[in-house]
Structures are given as C-alpha cells and as structure tokens.
Amino acid sequence: MKDGESAEVDLNRVWIDVAAEIWRRHPGRVERVTGRLLRSPGLARALVTTPSLVVGWVIATVVVLAAGLVATLTTGTAFVPLLAPAVAAAGIAYAYGPGIDPAWELVESMAVSDRMVLLVRALAVFGLNAVLGLAASAASGTAAVVTFGWLVPMVAVCALALAAATLSSSANVGVATGLAVWMGVVLGGRATTGSLVAAVTTSSLVVPYVLVAVVCCAIAWYATRMPRRTS
Amino acid sequence: MNVELTDLTRRFGRTRAVDGVSLQAGPGVFGLLGPNGAGKTSLLRMMATVLRPNSGRMRLLGRDPGDYAPRREIRRRLGYLPQNLGYYPGFTVAEFVEYFALLKDMPPGQVPRAVAAAIESVGLGDNARAKLRTLSGGMLRRAGIAQAIVNSPELLLLDEPTAGLDPEQRVAFRALLRDLSQRATVVVSTHLVEDVGAVCTAVALMNSGKIVFNGTPAELTARGEGSDAVGDAPLERGYGAVLAAARSLTQVRS
Numbered sequence: 001m002k003d004g005e006s007a008e009v010d011l012n013r014v015w016i017d018v019a020a021e022i023w024r025r026h027p028g029r030v031e032r033v034t035g036r037l038l039r040s041p042g043l044a045r046a047l048v049t050t051p052s053l054v055v056g057w058v059i060a061t062v063v064v065l066a067a068g069l070v071a072t073l074t075t076g077t078a079f080v081p082l083l084a085p086a087v088a089a090a091g092i093a094y095a096y097g098p099g100i101d102p103a104w105e106l107v108e109s110m111a112v113s114d115r116m117v118l119l120v121r122a123l124a125v126f127g128l129n130a131v132l133g134l135a136a137s138a139a140s141g142t143a144a145v146v147t148f149g150w151l152v153p154m155v156a157v158c159a160l161a162l163a164a165a166t167l168s169s170s171a172n173v174g175v176a177t178g179l180a181v182w183m184g185v186v187l188g189g190r191a192t193t194g195s196l197v198a199a200v201t202t203s204s205l206v207v208p209y210v211l212v213a214v215v216c217c218a219i220a221w222y223a224t225r226m227p228r229r230t231s
Numbered sequence: 232m233n234v235e236l237t238d239l240t241r242r243f244g245r246t247r248a249v250d251g252v253s254l255q256a257g258p259g260v261f262g263l264l265g266p267n268g269a270g271k272t273s274l275l276r277m278m279a280t281v282l283r284p285n286s287g288r289m290r291l292l293g294r295d296p297g298d299y300a301p302r303r304e305i306r307r308r309l310g311y312l313p314q315n316l317g318y319y320p321g322f323t324v325a326e327f328v329e330y331f332a333l334l335k336d337m338p339p340g341q342v343p344r345a346v347a348a349a350i351e352s353v354g355l356g357d358n359a360r361a362k363l364r365t366l367s368g369g370m371l372r373r374a375g376i377a378q379a380i381v382n383s384p385e386l387l388l389l390d391e392p393t394a395g396l397d398p399e400q401r402v403a404f405r406a407l408l409r410d411l412s413q414r415a416t417v418v419v420s421t422h423l424v425e426d427v428g429a430v431c432t433a434v435a436l437m438n439s440g441k442i443v444f445n446g447t448p449a450e451l452t453a454r455g456e457g458s459d460a461v462g463d464a465p466l467e468r469g470y471g472a473v474l475a476a477a478r479s480l481t482q483v484r485s
Contacts, residue, residue: 012351016344019347019356019359020343020347021343023325023343023350023357023360025325041339041375042333042334042335042336045334101315101317102317102319103279103317104317105276105315105316105317106316106317107334108281108332109280109306109309110245110331110335110336111304111306111307111334111335111336112334112335113303194264
C-alpha cells in the first residue's frame, strides 16, 4: 500500500458478510430439488415446512395405516381403504391455513401467493398419503377393487376437508367435516349393503365422489380468491 | 405518493371498522394514532393487501393491489409487521427472517446478506441462531421487525412495533425508522403518542373508523393549546383535544 492511501475498512460491511456466511442455512436435498422444480426457493421452503409433512406427522400416518393393516390381516375386513382417506383428509386440512400457520397473516402479505403455497402443500400431502395408503393396502392383500377403490373417495374427502378448512379458517373444522362425512358414507354403505367397504367398492358412487371433489375444490379456490379491484 | 387511499371502507357485519378513509403518504414516517378499536389495524391490513376493502380506491407504490401482477409487485416491495405476529417456535431468528425473505421473492443470492443486515439492524446479532421459543417478547418483536425490513421495503407497515420493547430498544428503533424513512414510506400504527412525536413527519388520528385529524405532529400539538384536554405532554393534550371533539360530534349526531 502506498503512503497516504486510505486503509479504512468498513468493518460493519465486513461483519455483515461474515455473519451472512455464518448464519446461512444450507437447504436440504429435497428443498433444493423442489426449489429447482418449482422455480421458487420460497415455495420450496414453504413446502418443507408443511405441518402435515413433518416427521412426527408422517410417523403418525404410518402408525395409523399400519394399525389398519394389522386389523385387516387379523379380521379379514379391509380397514386400510377406510382409514387412508380419513388420514389424508386430516393431513390436507392441516397443510396450510389461518388455524395452522402461526404467522398466517404475515404469510398472506407475501409475494409468493398463498394459493400456490396451498396448492403445492395439498398436492404433496395428498401424494404422500396416496403412496403410503397404496403400500399399506397392497400389503394387506385385498382385491384390486378394494386396493385402488379408495383413491377416488380419498380425493372427495380431501377436497371436502380442504373446502371446510378454508371456508371456516379452521383446520379442525376441516378435519371434523371430512371425518364426519366419510364416517357417514361408510356407515351408510354398510347399512345399505351390509358391507363395511361398500363406500369404496360401489361403482355407482364414483360419479358423486368426483362431483363432490370438483365442487369442493371450486369452493376452496373461491375461499382463497384474490382481492377484487379497488378502483 | 406511495400510499393513496380514497374513501376506503371496510365493514365487519354491521360495524364499519374503516369508514370512508382518504389518505396520502409519501416518503417519511406516517403515524396512525387512535384509541383501541379505532380502525387502525384494519386500515393497515388493507394496506398490507391481506384484507379487502368493501369499497373505495387504493393505490400502493403507484399500483392497484386488486390485480394479481401489481399486487405481487407491491408485496415484493412491502414490509409488514402485524399486531399479532405469530412465530414458528422451532425456527431460529435467522431461519425466520430468511423464510420471509424467500416468500418475498427476493433473489436467493441476496438473501443471506439481507438476512444478516436485517438481524444486525434490530440488534439481534447475538441471538441469530437462537430458537424463537427461547426469546423474550421484546426480542420476538425485533425478529418481527427484522423480517419486515429484510427486503429493504419501499412501503413499511408497522402495527404497534414498539409493544414489548424496553426504553433503550425503543430509542434504537426510532433511529432505525428515521434511517428507513430516508428511502421508504413508513406507516406506524400506535397508541403511544410519544412514538409519534419522536419520529413521525405526518400523523393521522382515527376514531370510530374515521380520520378525525390529518397533519403534522406540530399541528396536532397546537390543537391542544388552550384546551382542557388532559395529557402529560403537549402532543398528548393535542391528541386528547382532537379525540374529545370527535367524540362530542359523534354524540351530537347520534
């Protein structure tokens, strides 16, 4: 350094650079891959923080489905197809919303749309539950119509729970609605046909399930609609 | 003007929380004063684009938040501290601030430095890696302020930002506000008159959803001169006088 040349260093700036390196969080592989796929690191971060995708919740889901598997194997009655939609509906209702996210109001004001966060989280929860449910159902050795028959009812029950949760701004209301209606359908099917799995094996119910799913998705979409123009 | 509100109204059932509010605010610190239930928080929530007005016109940063693309652009440039900010107890301070930086769509490469700068500016450097569940109320509030300023917002909305801060932290916070207001519009909702007197360049007083005063802190102080309004400081007496006049007018009308 030449004589007289300023040797001043902005220590504050240097410290911020150092602190940025020290405090930097290194995202896990899932978050990195998801961020690339979704082209949004914010959305990826929102996804990996989904309450119903945390390890504890996933373990609870596996335990419930495993219990259903054991019950199916010991009693001969297919419980997994009855449990899987209920568990998935609870997961969907708890994926995102004012009753779940402690900083919901703040999240609503973010550039990454809360609708997108909801969509991505709901799809991820649904996908995981579908895979776990299919694995448990296949392991229980039930007929194909039972093994796959619950997927359509699961879509309807999940959509119903989501619609109720978003309309009421309460995940608990969403879970309660989904479980109550699903229980009613299962018990109604049993009362009508004498079979506990009638709700997932009766082909005539497919169209009503699809209709319910479409209507409920539309309700959830409306409930999370954008603010209207202000001018 | 970064904030332009015209005849903005928001109803909750039969209650008009915000009743025909018209306001304009440019760079500087704009204080929103009023008693509890005056409508300050509802007004701030509308400006934060999380609450829809029932009627009226709103332009923020020169854009209409009613349309998707402009609203997203506004949100990128917005900092918001809600009155009741929830926290993720398992997050560290740095993770909390980073989460919102990412949700504000900040370029990922800029995030670590912006997070560090925001945390340092609220004096939480020593607690950056502490879990939020271990922090005091004042520290949590400062973490909330850090997330609000992490994107160097052009419009900063703060609802009761000094709640839970000790006197020393409040002084430091006011200095931070002065610094931020050099390049942004800062709207501070508070019922603490001294905060307004110390830092605000303009102030509006709300009562029953309406703006009953809009001017400078000096003009508000002048309203208290010669009146019998109670208050320890001149500004408090001005606040009391305007509020008393507004309430008596409401009583006469009803």
